[in-house]
Amino acid sequence: MTISYPLAEIAKADNDMDKFLAVYPMLRDEMLTHMSEQNEMPQEAIDWCKTMMDYNVPGGKLNRGVTVVAVHRTLVRANANRELTDTEVARASVLGWAIEFLQAFFLVADDVMDASETRRGQPCWYKLPHVKNIAINDSFLLESYVFTMLKHHFGKEEYYIDLLELFLQVIQKTEFGQLLDLTSQEEGSDKGIDLTRFTLDRYQKIVKYKTAFYTFYLPVAIGMITSRVQEKEAYDLAREICCQMGEYFQIQDDYLDCYGDPKVIGKVGTDIQDNKCSWLVIQALDRVTPEQKKVLEDNYGQWDDAKVANVKALYNELYLVKVFEDYEERSYQSIQEALDK
Secondary structure (H helix, E strand, O other): OOOOHHHHHHHHHOOHHHHHOOOOHHHHHHHHHHHHHHOOOOOHHHHHHHHHHHOOOOOOHHHHHHHHHHHHHHHHHHOOOOOOOOOHHHHHHHHHHHHHHHHHHHHHHHHHHHOOOEOOOOOOOOOOOOOOHHHHHHHHHHHHHHHHHHHHHHOOOOOHHHHHHHHHHHHHHHHHHHHHHHOOOOOOOOOOOOOHHHHHHHHHHHHOOOOOHHHHHHHHHHHHOOOOOOOOHHHHHHHHHHHHHHHHHHHEEEEHHHHOOOOHHHHOOOOOOOOOOHHHHHHHHHOOOHHHHHHHHHOOOOOOHHHEEEEEHHHHHHOOHHHHHHHHHHHHHHHHHHOOO
């Protein structure tokens, strides 16, 4: 496959998001060409994957992907005192889309595991009547496309192996985090929920491994690698700050799962029903009386609207909205101090 970046569209776009979006059709079509020309896939399979990619990849906020472009621009300005060329924007966007494909892989699989209903304001991919468990294989395909893109666009670069190892490392760390999340409670246990398994230490590990590495550290580390940053200390500091930001991001996500408007956040929160090791339930456990703990034990982790309402009422009794607001202020100050290093 020859590479033909959409440079005219990038030049016309007047903001990073539009420049970034201009690259997606090229990458999607490259993956379809890869299927047909190098893997003998029939038109039916190609049409399926086109629909699957369009449904799952470009519909989110795209913050992770656009961050790659922003990091690359910042480092080029700092090191070379110039702006990115359109080709450099295109290549940084390819790496950004690699993260968005990775995100789609995680989310398609995660929705099946969590039996979620909606994602980004539409039914989860697996919930479509013609998809169902085919979504599991589709998630594997989305992951495989990441490595096809990396090799096609960066296979001849001296930093290709560094990129490859970074993606492999982050995927594994994210899957470790997902394991801790999924095993917070024993699957199929008839003993009821075991609230002693919900600890702050476990929660922080879930957040660090499941969210922080691929959401915050990966976009920054990609920009550092492609800008030839070599110092280990720089990567260590970036990892420290990104993990702090990741913890805040996930705690906010947990808060919105309970208190956010589904029309605004694009999904119906199900952490209570799913028996999730959520920041809110950990904060509740830290504050409950024995009687309130019994309410949690009797109502948490069940698909029953009345029981979900009981848990939310308990959260309100414990003033968890104020607890979150106080955490938010402390977290902001802590991140600012780390950035000042």
